[in-house]
């Protein structure tokens with residue numbers, strides 16, 4: 001087998017990578033050229049890595065998109081891994097595994113503290129410490145139900161319901177992001193990504209979506225398919241929500257079906273006067289912790305939760321995560337303090353000389369996880385479930401309850417990348 005090496009992608013590599021993409025997913029759809037140029041420009045500067053053979057032929061590539069993602073209502077730097085393709089004749093010999101490891105190292109260097117991706121096969125990413133974090137949910141409503149939300153509100157207070165309603169302009173991009181950030185914080189959400197101001201401005205400039213603002217909210221929706229698709233609807237007041245759903249509903253005389261990509265617990269579910277369609281689409285995504293101390297210190301926690309608990313992590317691919325950690329949570333903030341450089345074997349047993357076996361704490365009373373277990377815990381899987389999946393060992397019931405309280409969340413993503 002030829003020797004594999006990784007290096008940054010340069011502009012001259014792009015045709016070869018696009019050819020591998022075509023051999024993996026077929027040719028770009030119409031309009032795909034502009035998308036390819038855009039994501040390439042976004043990632044060429046150190047966010048796109050190639051695996052090459054000894055003759056520097058590109059065998060595979062992948063990119064890290066620069067995103068922000070909410071965890072406990074606070075926004076963290078997240079590397080969105082995408083565009084992973086391997087030349088078909090080079091598959092099955094570790095090209096993608098080599099690439100994934102290089103992407104994880106690079107995210108650590110860039111300061112992305114967590115990572116997410118939409119996998120075609122989970123096993124590839126599991127071996128590098130990713131686990132299922134949640135799903136992107138598409139919920140479908142009959143349009144008239146949403147239209148009624150708008151008309152019922154107008155009947156009571158027409159003026160209040162429509163204050164400030166107008167089409168969004170490119171210079172509204174910052175405002176859209178501010179409203180989305182504030183809503184994520186207020187609801188203490190985990191998972192959703194915050195679109196960058198530049199991305200929002202580009203979307204508005206290119207007129208890609210129907211976009212409306214109202215005092216206290218905005219909506220972005222698409223009319224290009226058979227249905228109307230709400231890509232984002234953020235409202236900070238009931239009036240703003242009613243007005244925006246009214247705008248969406250007004251389009252449904254022509255297009256009676258409305259798909260929505262929303263928080264599965266979006267309050268619209270509490271006010272809409274009918275049930276969504278039983279056909280719900282869910283696309284699973286995987287998450288990974290890249291820099292545990294930084295991520296834990298940056299994410300939000302439920303303000304009333306007060307926790308002190310230790311955790312032992314073994315993560316050879318993101319070595320800075322490895323060690324025994326003292327976790328403290330209080331007042332909505334957390335601290336992860338490394339106690340030692342403990343290393344555990346795959347079977348969860350301490351390795352003599354590597355720290356854990358020699359520490360005074362090595363009585364099995366501290367929960368031990370490897371990278372996948374850490375990622376699952378981060379994404380709100382309870383310790384009892386991790387144990388059942390073989391992703392955690394040791395610990396005590398009290399410790400489990402403390403970890404569950406700290407990491408409790410129901411993460412979701414509304415985007416796809």
Ligand SMILES: CC(C)(COP(=O)(O)OP(=O)(O)OC[C@H]1O[C@@H](n2cnc3c(N)ncnc32)[C@H](O)[C@@H]1OP(=O)(O)O)[C@@H](O)C(=O)NCCC(=O)NCCS
Pocket residue numbers: 024025060084085086087090091092093094095096097098118119120121123124125
């Ligand atoms: C998926 C893909 C990237 C794997 O590349 P690769 O270099 O062959 O992967 P590796 O040799 O490193 O394999 C690593 C592991 O991934 C998993 N895997 C790889 N190809 C797989 C497939 N077709 N189906 C299921 N699992 C697969 C296996 O667990 C494999 O480990 P194993 O060989 O010990 O069983 C490659 O097949 C590809 O480019 N496919 C088309 C595009 C695509 O799906 N990209 C991924 C987007 S998330």
